[in-house]
Amino acid sequence: MKKTRLCDLLGIEYPIIQGGMVWIANAELAAAVSNAGGLGLISPNAGMSPDGDQVENLKKQIEVAKSLTSKPFGVNLPIMNNPQIEALVDVCIEAKVKVAVTAAGNPALYTARFKEAGIKILHLVAAVRHAQSAEKRGVDAVIAEGYEAGGHNGLDELTTMTLVPQVADAISIPVVAAGGIADARGIVAALALGAEGVQMGTRFVATLECAAHQNFKDAVIKASDTDTAITGRKIGPTRILKNEIATKLLEMEAAGASAQELQTFIGGGRSRRGQFEGDLVNGEAYCGSIAGMIKEIKSVAEVINDIVKSYDKVVAELK
Amino acid sequence: MKKTRLCDLLGIEYPIIQGGMVWIANAELAAAVSNAGGLGLISPNAGMSPDGDQVENLKKQIEVAKSLTSKPFGVNLPIMNNPQIEALVDVCIEAKVKVAVTAAGNPALYTARFKEAGIKILHLVAAVRHAQSAEKRGVDAVIAEGYEAGGHNGLDELTTMTLVPQVADAISIPVVAAGGIADARGIVAALALGAEGVQMGTRFVATLECAAHQNFKDAVIKASDTDTAITGRKIGPTRILKNEIATKLLEMEAAGASAQELQTFIGGGRSRRGQFEGDLVNGEAYCGSIAGMIKEIKSVAEVINDIVKSYDKVVAELK
Numbered sequence: 193m194k195k196t197r198l199c200d201l202l203g204i205e206y207p208i209i210q211g212g213m214v215w216i217a218n219a220e221l222a223a224a225v226s227n228a229g230g231l232g233l234i235s236p237n238a239g240m241s242p243d244g245d246q247v248e249n250l251k252k253q254i255e256v257a258k259s260l261t262s263k264p265f266g267v268n269l270p271i272m273n274n275p276q277i278e279a280l281v282d283v284c285i286e287a288k289v290k291v292a293v294t295a296a297g298n299p300a301l302y303t304a305r306f307k308e309a310g311i312k313i314l315h316l317v318a319a320v321r322h323a324q325s326a327e328k329r330g331v332d333a334v335i336a337e338g339y340e341a342g343g344h345n346g347l348d349e350l351t352t353m354t355l356v357p358q359v360a361d362a363i364s365i366p367v368v369a370a371g372g373i374a375d376a377r378g379i380v381a382a383l384a385l386g387a388e389g390v391q392m393g394t395r396f397v398a399t400l401e402c403a404a405h406q407n408f409k410d411a412v413i414k415a416s417d418t419d420t421a422i423t424g425r426k427i428g429p430t431r432i433l434k435n436e437i438a439t440k441l442l443e444m445e446a447a448g449a450s451a452q453e454l455q456t457f458i459g460g461g462r463s464r465r466g467q468f469e470g471d472l473v474n475g476e477a478y479c480g481s482i483a484g485m486i487k488e489i490k491s492v493a494e495v496i497n498d499i500v501k502s503y504d505k506v507v508a509e510l511k
Numbered sequence: 512m513k514k515t516r517l518c519d520l521l522g523i524e525y526p527i528i529q530g531g532m533v534w535i536a537n538a539e540l541a542a543a544v545s546n547a548g549g550l551g552l553i554s555p556n557a558g559m560s561p562d563g564d565q566v567e568n569l570k571k572q573i574e575v576a577k578s579l580t581s582k583p584f585g586v587n588l589p590i591m592n593n594p595q596i597e598a599l600v601d602v603c604i605e606a607k608v609k610v611a612v613t614a615a616g617n618p619a620l621y622t623a624r625f626k627e628a629g630i631k632i633l634h635l636v637a638a639v640r641h642a643q644s645a646e647k648r649g650v651d652a653v654i655a656e657g658y659e660a661g662g663h664n665g666l667d668e669l670t671t672m673t674l675v676p677q678v679a680d681a682i683s684i685p686v687v688a689a690g691g692i693a694d695a696r697g698i699v700a701a702l703a704l705g706a707e708g709v710q711m712g713t714r715f716v717a718t719l720e721c722a723a724h725q726n727f728k729d730a731v732i733k734a735s736d737t738d739t740a741i742t743g744r745k746i747g748p749t750r751i752l753k754n755e756i757a758t759k760l761l762e763m764e765a766a767g768a769s770a771q772e773l774q775t776f777i778g779g780g781r782s783r784r785g786q787f788e789g790d791l792v793n794g795e796a797y798c799g800s801i802a803g804m805i806k807e808i809k810s811v812a813e814v815i816n817d818i819v820k821s822y823d824k825v826v827a828e829l830k
Contacts, residue, residue: 194829320736320803339658340670348737351659351670353691353700354800358736361804372672381672381700383829417639417677418667426765446745448767481673484639485680506703507829510513 193503196388205229211393212268215468218403219253223260224492232265247279264290271297285309299329318346327363338371343478345429360386374482376502394480405470417484426451433477512822515707524548530712531587534787537722538572542579543811551584566598573606583609590616604628618645637665646682657690662797664748679705693801695821713799724789736803745770752796
């Protein structure tokens with residue numbers, strides 16, 4: 193498999209990052225990915241109870257990950273609507289994690305602090321102007337995430353196929369492609385488009401090590417190509433597995449419901465309930481539209497080894 | 512550039528199909544694409560006046576194309592809402608065109624007739640179940656079109672990155688990837704995902720030979736990554752260049768406008784006005800979200816030669 197600038201930047205063998213999925217990207221998952229040669233990411237609230245403290249939880253998760261791997265791993269830090277973001281940044285710096293991924297917010301806020309601390313910083317973007325702004329603020333690489341990705345999504349609805357080459361043309365730091373990637377074919381495609389690595393989320397939900405509830409893992413491997421939908425365009429577009437909640441949200445949106453009405457209907461805690469508790473009726477399960485291609489729950493090592501083994505074959509078939 | 516089963520099936524040198532774009536995919540464009548080694552497609556209403564007769568127009572277009580190329584070309588035949596579809600099918604059969612592309616309708620309707628006449632038939636699909644159904648009805652190949660594509664779009668919003676590998680896994684006939692492809696990087700990506708060819712529309716709008724109005728061509732090369740939007744989800748999702756019409760439609764949709772209200776607002780003839788007459792204020796210009804990557808109006812031969820020249824380089828960089 194090709195070594196890219198991302199491998200050198202992060203000190204990893206394969207240019208594969210595991211998405212730091214809220215509630216479920218725990219230390220065990222991150223460490224397994226890093227041990228297999230990729231970069232694991234921890235979510236600060238992974239495995240936490242609803243009334244838990246993200247800051248204390250992150251400290252523990254980092255400790256566990258360090259006990260499981262000597263390889264680099266990172267932390268996913270969505271900025272927006274996160275009252276504890278400052279304290280979480282402090283934890284990452286004190287614990288000397290190797291990589292921070294920021295998203296949904298201004299990359300100017302923490303980039304300088306991370307860089308001073310010797311932490312590599314990647315910022316999630318969903319349009320060219322965001323990538324240019326992130327590069328200007330000094331981030332080390334961007335993750336360009338397309339419309340097919342699970343969970344929170346950009347407002348501009350650019351797909352991985354169109355976003356990645358345009359971002360790659362616009363900036364000179366490495367670009368990581370995210371959204372719609374779950375096997376070697378997707379990685380080869382992403383690299384052809386100009387990316388130097390990929391981030392995969394949904395593929396890692398369906399692994400033995402992920403803290404996702406078994407119901408969620410089972411739903412991913414049973415999903416068809418059309419079993420996810422973007423919901424909540426007015427309050428922050430989010431791709432989830434289709435269920436009653438999704439159907440109701442889409443109906444409300446079609447009828448012109450206001451942001452307030454949608455927010456009231458959703459309430460709080462649904463993503464934990466869906467992903468971690470396995471309540472796929474009243475919960476929300478963030479899921480990419482590539483779920484239809486994922487047919488088996490595997491160990492993280494199997495996922496990564498299968499990709500590495502297939503990569504050269506996919507490239508050879510292009511001739 | 513790789514020879515695929517699609518090349519053999521259609522008798523073409525490169526696995527590149529030019530989208531049969533309504534109003535603007537004229538004989539000159541199709542012939543230029545076929546002469547350059549791809550497969551050109553004619554739209555029955557290309558260059559026609561608003562009160563013209565599609566059937567007579569298509570006859571003339573086929574005649575002109577035959578005078579300009581001895582290579583295979585095809586005709587694009589959207590089925591739905593086309594009262595003249597039967598007569599158009601007759602014209603294709605009588606004129607012995609080599610390829611018919613059907614879309615937006617049941618592939619069972621005309622496949623047998625085309626096959627009896629020795630015409631290769633490709634059907635446009637936007638989800639796995641449609642691809643399986645088309646294969647069962649006997650079509651020779653499917654065109655799997657993602658959410659990033661310009662013009663009419665599938666209801667399931669699958670992107671090229673997620674649609675193509677899932678379709679390729681589900682059927683055994685060749686898959687052509689469409690949506691978001693405008694250079695060699697996109698073609699390599701599509702082939703890596705399992706496609707055996709690509710269809711490009713927007714890239715061919717910005718060519719010297721296309722019948723698109725100069726205003727439309729200029730708008731394509733000036734577009735940024737975020738200058739298109741999906742409009743009309745309730746009446747048939749359509750990706751167009753953002754303009755006042757698009758903004759108004761999106762506002763109406765967000766406010767819960769009914770299908771009837773949206774249809775009344777749009778009225779008729781807007782796509783001809785935008786694309787062929789160049790009225791980008793009151794017209795609609797169908798445009799893919801890869802427009803942001805297209806920076807130059809070129810001849811068709813240049814477009815294809817540039818891709819062919821770059822293909823091996825893109826593949827070589829994957830190692």
